[in-house]
Amino acid sequence: GAGVSQSPRYKVAKRGQDVALRCDPISGHVSLFWYQQALGQGPEFLTYFQNEAQLDKSGLPSDRFFAERPEGSVSTLKIQRTQQEDSAVYLCASSLDRGTGGNTIYFGEGSWLTVV
Amino acid sequence: GNSVTQMEGPVTLSEEAFLTINCTYTATGYPSLFWYVQYPGEGLQLLLKATKADDKGSNKGFEATYRKETTSFHLEKGSVQVSDSAVYFCALSASGAGSYQLTFGKGTKLSVIP
Numbered sequence: 337g338a339g340v341s342q343s344p345r346y347k348v349a350k351r352g353q354d355v356a357l358r359c360d361p362i363s364g365h366v367s368l369f370w371y372q373q374a375l376g377q378g379p380e381f382l383t384y385f386q387n388e389a390q391l392d393k394s395g396l397p398s399d400r401f402f403a404e405r406p407e408g409s410v411s412t413l414k415i416q417r418t419q420q421e422d423s424a425v426y427l428c429a430s431s432l433d434r435g436t437g438g439n440t441i442y443f444g445e446g447s448w449l450t451v452v
Numbered sequence: 453g454n455s456v457t458q459m460e461g462p463v464t465l466s467e468e469a470f471l472t473i474n475c476t477y478t479a480t481g482y483p484s485l486f487w488y489v490q491y492p493g494e495g496l497q498l499l500l501k502a503t504k505a506d507d508k509g510s511n512k513g514f515e516a517t518y519r520k521e522t523t524s525f526h527l528e529k530g531s532v533q534v535s536d537s538a539v540y541f542c543a544l545s546a547s548g549a550g551s552y553q554l555t556f557g558k559g560t561k562l563s564v565i566p
Contacts, residue, residue, distance in 0.1 A: 367552060378541050378556030443496035
């Protein structure tokens with residue numbers, strides 16, 4: 337597709353459930369990012385991939401969060417045993433090259449997660 | 453660490469009014485600075501950017517100048533339209549290691565009324 341595609345767009349999970357959020361980056365983009373945006377806040381960095389390698393996962397809030405990009409294209413963000421504080425919009429973004437400062441990063445529309 | 457502070461909203465303006473949204477930052481070295489916009493129901497889009505001091509980014513009538521002496525990157529538009537109603541985010545990416553990571557402000561919601 338022309339842009340970054342995320343699914344599902346909306347997800348309601350019961351506390352304790354596992355969820356998986358999918359991201360299809362722009363074709364050929366080397367870099368892929370996940371951000372978390374809580375209500376009324378700016379996005380916060382979660383993790384960064386360069387092709388299939390996860391180079392930075394310093395923003396993942398706990399070991400319940402796991403991300404993968406096994407073939408260097410599609411990525412999945414998995415949240416185990418969801419908690420109410422996980423409720424947020426999860427944004428995926430991609431960049432053509434190695435994502436160094438000043439390069440354009442393209443965002444998807446986000447996956448809205450509500451944990452009840 | 454790096455941080456971005458931007459003017460709290462919401463901001464409500466009449467059509468054709470002048471817009472300023474203030475943004476200041478804290479970062480070591482020479483960060484790149486960005487304004488992103490989020491229209492209702494859409495994803496974040498890059499509005500403009502500046503990668504070094506005194507650079508001016510511009511797009512769609514919006515402008516922002518990278519001021520290192522005041523660590524600021526204020527967004528301005530001379531005459532806003534109803535279609536500019538959106539949430540605006542100021543962001544930075546640090547220089548050197550970790551430069552791929554964007555640090556965002558909290559966002560400023562702009563509503564333009566006819």
